[in-house]
Amino acid sequence: MAKRRGFETEAIHLSKKFGERGALNVPIYQNSTFAQVEPGKWEDYTYTRTNNPTEEALRNALSVLEGGAYGIITSSGLAAINALCEMFDSGDHIVSTADVYGGTYRLFTEFVAKRGIEFSFVESKDITQVSGAVRENTKLIYVETPSNPLLEITDIPAIARIAKSQGALLAVDNTMATPYFQKPLELGADIVIHSLSKYISGHTNVIGGALIVKDDSYRDQIKFIRKATGANPAPFDCYLTLLGLKTLALRMRRHEENALRVAKYLVEQPRVVSVRYPGLSEHPQHELAKKQMSGFGGIVSFELDGDEKVAKKFIQDTELFTISISFGSVASFISYPAQMSHKDMPREERIKRGFSDSLVRLSLGIEDVNDLISALDGAFSKMR
Numbered sequence: 003m004a005k006r007r008g009f010e011t012e013a014i015h016l017s018k019k020f021g022e023r024g025a026l027n028v029p030i031y032q033n034s035t036f037a038q039v040e041p042g043k044w045e046d047y048t049y050t051r052t053n054n055p056t057e058e059a060l061r062n063a064l065s066v067l068e069g070g071a072y073g074i075i076t077s078s079g080l081a082a083i084n085a086l087c088e089m090f091d092s093g094d095h096i097v098s099t100a101d102v103y104g105g106t107y108r109l110f111t112e113f114v115a116k117r118g119i120e121f122s123f124v125e126s127k128d129i130t131q132v133s134g135a136v137r138e139n140t141k142l143i144y145v146e147t148p149s150n151p152l153l154e155i156t157d158i159p160a161i162a163r164i165a166k167s168q169g170a171l172l173a174v175d176n177t178m179a180t181p182y183f184q185k186p187l188e189l190g191a192d193i194v195i196h197s198l199s200k201y202i203s204g205h206t207n208v209i210g211g212a213l214i215v216k217d218d219s220y221r222d223q224i225k226f227i228r229k230a231t232g233a234n235p236a237p238f239d240c241y242l243t244l245l246g247l248k249t250l251a252l253r254m255r256r257h258e259e260n261a262l263r264v265a266k267y268l269v270e271q272p273r274v275v276s277v278r279y280p281g282l283s284e285h286p287q288h289e290l291a292k293k294q295m296s297g298f299g300g301i302v303s304f305e306l307d308g309d310e311k312v313a314k315k316f317i318q319d320t321e322l323f324t325i326s327i328s329f330g331s332v333a334s335f336i337s338y339p340a341q342m343s344h345k346d347m348p349r350e351e352r353i354k355r356g357f358s359d360s361l362v363r364l365s366l367g368i369e370d371v372n373d374l375i376s377a378l379d380g381a382f383s384k385m386r
């Protein structure tokens with residue numbers, strides 16, 4: 003058997019074979035349609051909504067990096083989650099992590115539920131809640147781990163066993179960890195979801211998504227869903243994402259290094275009530291994170307001693323960090339999730355889950371960490 007190459011090597015060299023005339027970057031096939039040799043005869047490429055060579059290079063590369071059989075690239079992460087839901091019918095039941103990205107919650111509750119698909123939201127970090135929620139008609143368990151913004155960890159192999167015993171599929175949103183730090187398919191999941199708009203593209207210049215399946219038997223179904231619902235990405239965005247992918251490993255290591263330094267700094271701050279980062283030994287699921295992840299990522303959330311006003315002022319006072327709803331960029335971001343990424347999640351729901359009004363989320367970029375800490379120091383000094 004050929005020796006498996008390292009992640010960094012694959013991420014750089016995987017797309018090479020798709021280049022023409024020695025092109026080291028996959029060309030941008032900016033075509034809506036491709037010539038057919040005969041009426042009714044279908045070649046590999048006919049129309050970009052169905053297939054495009056730049057998109058093909060990206061989906062193949064991501065499928066290899068995730069250890070999947072096949073994947074589709076979509077116009078956004080939410081389009082990938084919506085495509086996943088299209089695999090199920092009215093009357094089916096989905097059990098989902100409660101602490102999911104706010105847009106995922108909105109998609110599930112305001113759109114997919116209207117198609118007659120039922121949802122149960124549970125704290126999936128507690129596997130008894132997941133097994134308790136599973137029913138006869140449960141077809142999917144949907145997990146986000148680490149979760150956004152609470153950084154809770156769900157035990158992927160344990161949930162995979164529950165899904166298997168019920169004959170349901172397990173999908174994991176791997177956006178936060180990326181395949182560099184976590185391989186859900188190797189841990190027993192059936193499907194991986196990505197927002198490519200975050201770490202994988204990495205430079206805040208792309209909106210994209212991916213749905214990758216472990217079992218090749220879902221290939222035709224997901225291909226068909228993408229084609230029939232028009233969820234395809236732009237070839238240029240696929241090109242940019244492929245460039246981002248080449249430096250993913252390097253960036254992730256630096257994001258993590260900076261996040262750990264900042265998390266440890268925050269723990270020491272008198273106005274900080276709690277710090278959520280799975281890389282801290284005091285994180286309640288640190289051991290589980292160590293078991294199923296090879297790194298802890300670049301997001302740190304923390305609660306300030308105060309209310310919404312205090313949190314918003316702190317955010318406003320933090321220089322260098324960009325106030326942004328997103329994460330996963332080379333630049334550091336700061337956000338107030340309750341009214342940004344999770345604004346469509348009802349307050350009672352949030353509070354029930356320990357997502358308080360003073361929660362601040364940081365996405366640590368790859369800058370000099372001393373400058374990031376100085377910026378936070380500046381904001382803390384204004385609190386006193």
Ligand SMILES: Cc1ncc(COP(=O)(O)O)c(C=O)c1O
Pocket residue numbers: 078079080081103105106146150175177178196197198199209210211328343
């Ligand atoms: C964990 C997670 N999954 C999915 C999405 C949706 O991705 P997109 O914004 O690309 O539609 C997001 C967006 O913030 C996210 O944070």
